[in-house]
Amino acid sequence: MEYLKADSAQVPVLGFGTYKLTGDQCARAVEEALSIGYRHLDTAEMYKNEEAVASAVRSAGLDRRELFITTKVWMDNLSPDGLRRSLAGSLERLDTDYVDLWLIHWPNPSFPLGDTLATMRKLAEEGKVKLLGVSNFPSALFREAASMAPIVCNQVEYHPYLSQRQVLAAAREHGAFVTAYAPIGRGKVLDDHLLQEIGTRHQKTPVQVTLRWLIQQGDVAAIPKTSRPERMQESIDIFDFALTAEEMKRIDSLARGERLIDSMSGLPWDED
Numbered sequence: 001m002e003y004l005k006a007d008s009a010q011v012p013v014l015g016f017g018t019y020k021l022t023g024d025q026c027a028r029a030v031e032e033a034l035s036i037g038y039r040h041l042d043t044a045e046m047y048k049n050e051e052a053v054a055s056a057v058r059s060a061g062l063d064r065r066e067l068f069i070t071t072k073v074w075m076d077n078l079s080p081d082g083l084r085r086s087l088a089g090s091l092e093r094l095d096t097d098y099v100d101l102w103l104i105h106w107p108n109p110s111f112p113l114g115d116t117l118a119t120m121r122k123l124a125e126e127g128k129v130k131l132l133g134v135s136n137f138p139s140a141l142f143r144e145a146a147s148m149a150p151i152v153c154n155q156v157e158y159h160p161y162l163s164q165r166q167v168l169a170a171a172r173e174h175g176a177f178v179t180a181y182a183p184i185g186r187g188k189v190l191d192d193h194l195l196q197e198i199g200t201r202h203q204k205t206p207v208q209v210t211l212r213w214l215i216q217q218g219d220v221a222a223i224p225k226t227s228r229p230e231r232m233q234e235s236i237d238i239f240d241f242a243l244t245a246e247e248m249k250r251i252d253s254l255a256r257g258e259r260l261i262d263s264m265s266g267l268p269w270d271e272d
């Protein structure tokens with residue numbers, strides 16, 4: 001595993017996404033992922049699987065400090081009271097005293113951002129959260145947020161078909177990292193001829209080439225989701241090879257502004 005530095009924390013560059021996994025299926029998948037070596041888990045109050053994630057963590061018997069757990073507050077809960085209640089609920093369901101990274105799941109213009117961030121900061125100062133971040137923030141709004149609070153992360157859709165150059169530039173200006181969700185384009189990269197060709201050269205699959213391209217950028221983490229153990233293993237086997245600068249550039253050139261996730265916020269995305 002490789003790590004990104006965020007404040008004093010070490011963030012495993014490869015995490016395990018859990019969206020759409022619930023109940024026993026989620027607990028089994030997370031347990032499997034932990035046994036394979038994943039130490040960064042991505043959940044959200046909206047996924048309704050925090051209890052299942054906690055049950056897998058308990059079964060794995062790992063020291064809490066070995067894990068990096070991200071959860072997200074839903075966009076309706078961004079008032080001071082809503083935030084407190086949301087975090088208390090997540091901590092209870094996750095059966096933990098703190099989350100490593102707490103994200104605003106989607107921006108919501110109905111709540112003043114400064115007030116939301118001030119409350120999130122207070123909760124972090126109370127020790128309930130180690131790091132603060134946002135998700136689905138266009139670059140201008142990210143800059144605004146990062147100028148008001150110590151925001152270390154913007155979690156956004158990011159795969160070879162969406163450049164996200166503006167989001168990446170804004171994160172870099174503030175020393176933050178980007179977490180790529182839908183990192184393998186929900187499976188779309190499998191049929192890509194260029195990724196296949198580069199993969200053949202390194203004896204790797206298009207999924208592995210894609211994840212390597214993401215994490216090799218240096219300030220990007222990726223959180224692929226799968227319910228299948230062999231795919232969990234495939235996704236984590238990316239630390240024994242490197243792409244050349246030319247291969248990185250050729251993968252960059254696949255960007256075509258393709259978004260797979262519809263905006264929930266009504267705010268315009270960056271043009272990428």
Ligand SMILES: NC(=O)c1ccc[n+]([C@@H]2O[C@H](COP(=O)([O-])OP(=O)(O)OC[C@H]3O[C@@H](n4cnc5c(N)ncnc54)[C@H](OP(=O)(O)O)[C@@H]3O)[C@@H](O)[C@H]2O)c1
Pocket residue numbers: 016017018019020042043105135136155156180181182183184185186187190207223224225226227228231234235261
């Ligand atoms: N912040 C946000 O708003 C937001 C939005 C979306 C997602 N996320 C987070 O990001 C995580 C990942 O995103 P995602 O789940 O949308 O997309 P993804 O990880 O790009 O793709 C997941 C899909 O790809 C399949 N898959 C996984 N590995 C594969 C492999 N090696 N070969 C072929 N197919 C494979 C999975 O099927 P199987 O399970 O059948 O293997 C699943 O259908 C989520 O789980 C969630 O934690 C966050």
